[in-house]
Amino acid sequence: MPPLLQQFADLFWKYGLAAERSGAIRGTHFSRHRLAPRVLLIRDETRPESASYTPLSHSISVNAAHAAVDGLQARWNALKARGGSSMRDDPALSSIVGLEKHSSCLMVHELTHAWSSTDHSGHSDISLTISGDSQTLPYEYAAVAVHSYFVQTGFLADLFAQT
Numbered sequence: 001m002p003p004l005l006q007q008f009a010d011l012f013w014k015y016g017l018a019a020e021r022s023g024a025i026r027g028t029h030f031s032r033h034r035l036a037p038r039v040l041l042i043r044d045e046t047r048p049e050s051a052s053y054t055p056l057s058h059s060i061s062v063n064a065a066h067a068a069v070d071g072l073q074a075r076w077n078a079l080k081a082r083g084g085s086s087m088r089d090d091p092a093l094s095s096i097v098g099l100e101k102h103s104s105c106l107m108v109h110e111l112t113h114a115w116s117s118t119d120h121s122g123h124s125d126i127s128l129t130i131s132g133d134s135q136t137l138p139y140e141y142a143a144v145a146v147h148s149y150f151v152q153t154g155f156l157a158d159l160f161a162q163t
C-alpha cells in the first residue's frame, strides 16, 4: 500500500475540516467524520471499478487490478526529486493523485463520495458555497471545485512537505 494514498486522504480531510470550520466552504460534510477514510489496497479482477468508497466502514478501496498503483510511491518520489514541476509528466500518477488546480482524479473522486456520504450509486449534483460563491454543480465538477480550493490554499505544498 503506497503511504502516499493515505497521506493524500489525511491531508485532504484536514483541509476539508478546516474549510468547514472557517465557513470558507459550505455544503460539504467532512465533519461527520473526525478522520479521513481509511485507504485500503485490494487486487480483484472480478470487480470492474478502480476504486470505491464504502460509507459503512468509511473506507476507500483502491483496486490494484485496474488502478495504476504499482510503483506509485517511487514515481511520486521521483516527481518530488524533480521539484514537483509538472504532474503532466506522469499522466498515470496524475490520474490517481492529481494535484493540478483543475484535475479530476481517482482519490478526489472517492474522497468526494466520503464527504458527501455516498457510494458509487450516487453521482448527483451537489450544491456548494466556496468563498461566498454558491453553485449547484454536477458531481465531478463539485469534486474538482473543492480540490481546486484546497490547492489554491496550500494543499500541494503541504503534501510535498509531509510525504
Ligand SMILES: [Zn+2]
Binding pocket: 109, 113, 119, 120, 123
Ligand atoms: Zn463514484
